[in-house]
Amino acid sequence: MGVTVVENKNEVIVALSKLIEATATESIERNGLFNIGVSGGSLVSFLATGLTKISTDFSKWKIFFCDERLVPVADPDSTFGVYKKQLIDTEAVSLKEDQFVTVKQGVSAAEAAEEYAAKIKKYIPLSPLPRFDLLLLGMGPDGHTCSLFPGHALLNETAKWVAPITDSPKPPPSRITLTFPVINAARVCAFCSVWKGKG
Numbered sequence: 001m002g003v004t005v006v007e008n009k010n011e012v013i014v015a016l017s018k019l020i021e022a023t024a025t026e027s028i029e030r031n032g033l034f035n036i037g038v039s040g041g042s043l044v045s046f047l048a049t050g051l052t053k054i055s056t057d058f059s060k061w062k063i064f065f066c067d068e069r070l071v072p073v074a075d076p077d078s079t080f081g082v083y084k085k086q087l088i089d090t091e092a093v094s095l096k097e098d099q100f101v102t103v104k105q106g107v108s109a110a111e112a113a114e115e116y117a118a119k120i121k122k123y124i125p126l127s128p129l130p131r132f133d134l135l136l137l138g139m140g141p142d143g144h145t146c147s148l149f150p151g152h153a154l155l156n157e158t159a160k161w162v163a164p165i166t167d168s169p170k171p172p173p174s175r176i177t178l179t180f181p182v183i184n185a186a187r188v189c190a191f192c193s194v195w196k197g198k199g
């Protein structure tokens with residue numbers, strides 16, 4: 001595991017972009033595709049800036065969500081909605097909406113989680129767990145990542161790849177999340193955090 005500490009937000013974006021570029025290049029050379037899982041929070045704006053500066057074949061990217069809130073895409077809480085606004089609709093980067101593997105809305109969390117696991121099975125190489133090329137993770141002030149919250153029973157989930165959660169301590173309560181076995185099976189995981197007081 002490596003930790004890179006930099007001075008400010010711009011340097012975080014530079015470091016993150018370099019990692020994404022290198023991992024995408026290596027994955028496309030190996031598989032002809034790049035499977036990346038993204039999170040919400042400040043990561044979205046880092047990507048909206050950083051991805052405009054990298055050299056990659058965006059047509060080979062497939063983008064998944066490490067977690068998603070179960071709300072309509074137009075709701076400000078929708079992680080896909082934020083990506084759509086900041087990356088797709090602005091055409092800031094050459095990514096198309098259909099490259100994002102979205103979470104089914106308007107169904108129960110259990111059904112949405114099962115459906116998302118089936119989508120993962122369709123696109124991600126299994127060994128025997130799905131092996132994402134890169135997962136970009138955030139971390140909340142309580143230490144949560146994805147929708148895995150400290151002390152929650154989902155931390156012990158070992159069977160499901162994608163789990164429903166209906167009692168998220170951070171609103172909105174209903175979400176789906178990748179589980180630890182899938183996170184740990186990824187080729188590369190990057191936690192990206194900017195602390196208060198840094199620009």
Ligand SMILES: O=C(O)[C@H](O)[C@@H](O)[C@H](O)[C@H](O)COP(=O)(O)O
Pocket residue numbers: 039040041042043067137138139140141144145146147170192193194
């Ligand atoms: O659904 C959520 O609760 C958020 O997406 C969350 O997982 C986010 O990634 C962290 O809270 C880090 O947020 P920042 O990157 O803004 O610090």
